[in-house]
Amino acid sequence: MIQIVAKYKLKPGVKEEYLRLSKELIDETRKEEGCIHYSIYEEINDSSILAMLEEWKDEDAIVSHNNSDHMKRIIPELKKLRESTEINLYREIDF
Amino acid sequence: MIQIVAKYKLKPGVKEEYLRLSKELIDETRKEEGCIHYSIYEEINDSSILAMLEEWKDEDAIVSHNNSDHMKRIIPELKKLRESTEINLYREIDF
Numbered sequence: 258m259i260q261i262v263a264k265y266k267l268k269p270g271v272k273e274e275y276l277r278l279s280k281e282l283i284d285e286t287r288k289e290e291g292c293i294h295y296s297i298y299e300e301i302n303d304s305s306i307l308a309m310l311e312e313w314k315d316e317d318a319i320v321s322h323n324n325s326d327h328m329k330r331i332i333p334e335l336k337k338l339r340e341s342t343e344i345n346l347y348r349e350i351d352f
Numbered sequence: 353m354i355q356i357v358a359k360y361k362l363k364p365g366v367k368e369e370y371l372r373l374s375k376e377l378i379d380e381t382r383k384e385e386g387c388i389h390y391s392i393y394e395e396i397n398d399s400s401i402l403a404m405l406e407e408w409k410d411e412d413a414i415v416s417h418n419n420s421d422h423m424k425r426i427i428p429e430l431k432k433l434r435e436s437t438e439i440n441l442y443r444e445i446d447f
Contacts, residue, residue, distance in 0.1 A: 259396070260393060260405060262357050262359075262403070262405075264357075264440065276445065276447075280447045283447075296444050296445075297444070297445050298355060298442035298443060298444050298445060299442065299443055299445050300440050300441065300442055301354070301441040301442065301443055302441065306440065307445075308357065308440065308442055310355060310357075310442070345359065345395050345401065345403065346395065346396040346397065347393035347394065347395055347396065347403055347405070348393060348394055348396055349391050349392070349393050350371065350391075350392050350393060350394055350402075352371070352375045352378075
């Protein structure tokens with residue numbers, strides 16, 4: 258499994274539009290075969306910071322997600338509303 | 353529920369020690385009543401970046417975790433091994 262933490266700082270005044278687009282993306286993404294978890298979260302101490310916390314079956318699932326129609330259509334719109342982006346892909350360390 | 357993403361950049365050459373201490377912290381923390389998920393992850397593209405991905409029942413569970421003996425004992429040791437720290441607390445946005 259692969260976890261993705263995609264952290265965004267929004268531009269001022271765009272949150273409603275951002276969430277509208279995000280909901281569309283979430284609804285489509287959750288239908289994808291390798292998608293285990295895909296939800297949007299708000300930072301408790303700074304409401305202009307949002308994060309998509311994701312869990313994927315494997316790297317192939319992520320590649321096909323990134324090439325999906327809904328990502329190609331919606332991500333460019335979301336990018337216009339972001340001030341900054343920080344994306345990390347993680348694998349769990351098993352002791 | 354509250355998600356915590358605690359992202360760390362390690363100093364060079366400390367990873368084995370860092371993971372040894374982290375395992376101790378994880379074993380103790382998972383016994384805590386409000387702890388839903390508490391695991392350590394490695395960044396796929398940069399092995400010097402680790403993240404503790406956590407899920408807690410509520411803020412009280414986090415407060416008691418931060419005041420626990422194992423946190424008070426182990427965190428100062430882990431801090432010595434970190435180059436940088438970035439901690440975010442998130443609540444899921446329900447549409």
